[in-house]
Amino acid sequence: MKQKSDSKHGNHNEGAGIDRKLHDPVQDRLIPLEPLDPREIHSVDDLVRAMAKTAFTGRQLGEAADVLEAMARDKDCFVVMTLAGAMTVAKQGLIIAELIDRGIVNAIVSTGALMAHGLVEATGRAHFRHNPEFSDEELYEAGYNRVYDTLEPEQNLDDVERVMHAVFGGWDSTEVMCSYKLNRAIGAHLAKTAKGQRGILKSAYEQNVPVFVPAFSDSELGLDYALTNRERDKQGKPRFRFDPFEDLEHFAATLLKQKRLGIFTIGGGVPLAALLATEAASCFQHGDQGGTFNGNPLMCAVGLAVLERVAAPEFLKSVADTGLYLESELQRISARHGLGEVRGRGLLLALDLKHPIGASIVGQALGDGVLLNSPQPDALRFMPALNVSREEIAAMIDCLDAILARMGAARRVA
Numbered sequence: 001m002k003q004k005s006d007s008k009h010g011n012h013n014e015g016a017g018i019d020r021k022l023h024d025p026v027q028d029r030l031i032p033l034e035p036l037d038p039r040e041i042h043s044v045d046d047l048v049r050a051m052a053k054t055a056f057t058g059r060q061l062g063e064a065a066d067v068l069e070a071m072a073r074d075k076d077c078f079v080v081m082t083l084a085g086a087m088t089v090a091k092q093g094l095i096i097a098e099l100i101d102r103g104i105v106n107a108i109v110s111t112g113a114l115m116a117h118g119l120v121e122a123t124g125r126a127h128f129r130h131n132p133e134f135s136d137e138e139l140y141e142a143g144y145n146r147v148y149d150t151l152e153p154e155q156n157l158d159d160v161e162r163v164m165h166a167v168f169g170g171w172d173s174t175e176v177m178c179s180y181k182l183n184r185a186i187g188a189h190l191a192k193t194a195k196g197q198r199g200i201l202k203s204a205y206e207q208n209v210p211v212f213v214p215a216f217s218d219s220e221l222g223l224d225y226a227l228t229n230r231e232r233d234k235q236g237k238p239r240f241r242f243d244p245f246e247d248l249e250h251f252a253a254t255l256l257k258q259k260r261l262g263i264f265t266i267g268g269g270v271p272l273a274a275l276l277a278t279e280a281a282s283c284f285q286h287g288d289q290g291g292t293f294n295g296n297p298l299m300c301a302v303g304l305a306v307l308e309r310v311a312a313p314e315f316l317k318s319v320a321d322t323g324l325y326l327e328s329e330l331q332r333i334s335a336r337h338g339l340g341e342v343r344g345r346g347l348l349l350a351l352d353l354k355h356p357i358g359a360s361i362v363g364q365a366l367g368d369g370v371l372l373n374s375p376q377p378d379a380l381r382f383m384p385a386l387n388v389s390r391e392e393i394a395a396m397i398d399c400l401d402a403i404l405a406r407m408g409a410a411r412r413v414a
Contacts (some may be wrong), residue, residue, distance in 0.1 A: 009390045072104045075353040078258035083110040084267030088200070089127055089147045097203040105264065107254060108204065108211045112219020115183065115201060115211065115406060117323035119163055120156045122190050122199025127152055157220060163189060164224040173238050178246035179213035182221070210249050210254065217297065310389065319386050322393070329397045339406040345389070351380045362404055370399045
């Protein structure tokens with residue numbers, strides 16, 4: 001029911017608010033949320049669909065499931081699945097294999113470690129629960145590699161090495177190698193030798209789904225490739241040649257043929273891990289520790305570049321100065337358009353919009369080539385890179401100012 005203005009809403013001198021014309025959400029065609037009722041949940045599908053009608057990350061999960069279903073049902077949609085993280089060690093590999101077998105996934109881009117550990121399942125080996133009573137030193141001596149709370153026996157990796165030895169043994173040295181070709185060859189080997197076993201690369205081979213590994217050198221597969229070339233040097237045989245640009249060209253050519261593309265991402269990126277310790281505390285020597293997150297030349301170069309930039313004289317002072325500039329510009333915009341407070345510190349700030357217009361601002365800014373973020377309907381969040389320039393901030397402010405001016409003019413006309 002519409003209320004009349006009184007002193008609480010109408011006296012600006014008291015700072016209590018302003019007169020507002022309250023809208024009817026039904027007339028504004030807003031979508032109502034629904035409580036998640038356990039009595040109506042009878043399956044995983046029911047649960048995920050119900051979450052799409054709730055809020056926050058629960059709604060995002062439900063909406064993502066709807067998008068995935070739409071991609072799966074669209075026969076003209078070519079779905080690329082991108083993978084990162086210890087999924088196969090966590091026993092999720094058969095889910096990926098099932099998506100391939102059902103024709104939902106048409107190409108895969110993955111870390112090499114994920115594919116290498118997936119070979120363990122495909123050869124009939126197992127991973128094991130870690131007993132926290134054993135230290136990492138004791139596990140190392142016993143031949144166990146710990147991945148969080150799970151153990152990968154060294155024997156498993158020996159099996160992977162034997163598979164790779166057989167695959168390399170049948171490779172024509174005159175043919176240039178790349179990750180999708182090698183993964184297809186591994187899948188063909190498993191189709192012949194791993195009868196009754198399921199695995200990602202085996203399913204990918206059988207369904208003609210290419211599997212690309214951009215960071216090939218940072219994986220057990222890459223290490224096996226390097227060791228094989230060293231052995232071939234000793235035997236006087238020509239080295240295998242690996243060209244990652246063949247992956248790039250084949251991936252691009254494959255995608256350019258499609259009518260529509262869909263991306264299904266689990267995890268993401270090529271990660272980098274580092275250990276910082278005093279000399280007295282460090283028990284590692286160079287080369288002692290290998291793994292998924294270290295050793296990749298690309299990411300090491302990125303990590304070094306970041307450290308050099310952050311450690312440079314005056315860098316952090318420059319970051320602080322830029323943060324003050326961003327804050328002052330947002331305060332200016334807020335005062336100009338009658339918005340709320342600017343919260344936060346440094347380059348992590350939020351602007352209170354007072355009205356649920358965040359999504360509209362984000363959409364208009366995207367059309368102008370500017371990425372903004374509205375985590376709440378009535379707020380914008382700003383978290384640019386530490387090396388953002390004043391010129392880039394000024395361009396964003398100009399864009400935001402123009403959008404707010406247009407929206408203000410539209411409200412006045414309405």
